[in-house]
Amino acid sequence: MVQPSFPIVTESDSRLPLYLTSIGHWEYQERTRRPGGFPDYQWLQAISGTGELEVDGTRRQVKPGQGFFLLPNETHVYYPTSEPWGLHWIAFNGSLMPSWMNHSGIRRSGVYALSDPDSLIAQMKAIYAMSLTGRPFLGAECSKLLYALLLDLSRNAKTGSSSSPRHDQKLQPVIRFIEDNCHRVLSIDEMAARIGVSAQYLCHLFKRVFQLRPMEYVNRERINRSKELMLNEPQLKLREVAHRVGFDSPSYFSSVFKKIVGMSPEQFRGRRFDNGFRIH
Incomplete structure (x- = not known):
């Protein structure tokens, strides 16, 4: 023990x-x-x-x-x-x-x-x-590691109740492609080509496995990356964070961030400055 x-x-x-x-x-x-x-x-x-x-x-x-x-x-x-x-x-x-x-x-x-x-x-x-x-x-050091664990x-974790191992496996090349390239502009056709299917069928697979459209999945990956950047590089300006995770428009980044996280990037970052305390 x-x-x-x-x-x-x-x-x-x-x-x-x-x-x-x-x-x-x-x-x-x-x-x-x-x-x-x-x-x-x-x-x-x-x-x-x-x-x-x-x-x-x-x-x-x-x-x-x-x-x-x-x-x-x-x-x-x-x-x-x-x-x-x-x-x-x-x-x-x-x-x-x-x-x-x-x-x-x-x-x-x-x-x-x-x-x-x-x-x-x-x-x-x-x-x-x-x-x-x-x-x-x-407490802050453990919080940083805990946040990475939850990401x-x-x-x-496989959470899609209607998914199957076969569909999960088929999408793995697309998931890896998104992880490697979500910092730039991506198209559904480009992702579909990774596994040789139509854009329509790719959308079907994503909905079945993740209950998300492909670009919704991409944006969630980008938002995850943005939170990691704000946590690990607090000196970055939000427009630079947006650019580094694949958003051309800082305002669109803020809109997507608030929709997914439930708060603005400024609010999310502000919570790490509570009580005069900063994470290094």
Whole structure:
């Protein structure tokens, strides 16, 4: 068993858009029953054995390559069905969570398959190591790592109920193409050509897998990149952020950002300057 970490959440930390409340790893997860739920959001990811989650009137198996998301204060039970059931877990909160859930498609408690589970485990290990350092501005440093984890969880978790592995796999060259080129002008025809289909059929695939049109997906990827830039390079002017993530018009960037995130870029950036505090 790895000793769990419960970092002190200061008043300043609690004003961050995201903040860590606890993190750890159980090699032998035992039965956990919470009639009143847990006060924070949780992500738990299986690395060995199998278990089951009971939440919202459903029961789902959880095995390696899968994880489960739990909303605050929601009744749940999880337990091993073959041992050892090993879990990495992280608990967190913050004002950014509602907009993150809306963007990611992870809007309810439940089990999610993952396209790259190892990368998420590596990030949780990095957050755990950071939480033990006691360094200055620890809450902010953990917040930065937590934000990166949630961005990757958005991309990793398979949330489309009507999607299939076959459709997911077919779109992978397009997804990689978008990730490599979303900083420039992209057309639907150009994306469709990557997998040899018509623009109309590409739209059908995106709607089936992501419940989004291709350009909506592109814009969400651009907005994710813009948030990373604002977090990691706070000195950049917003027009430069817009240009670097593929928006020719700063006003259109602001409009798309507010539609997806629920606040303007200025408001999003301003939340990182709360109480005279800056993330370096």
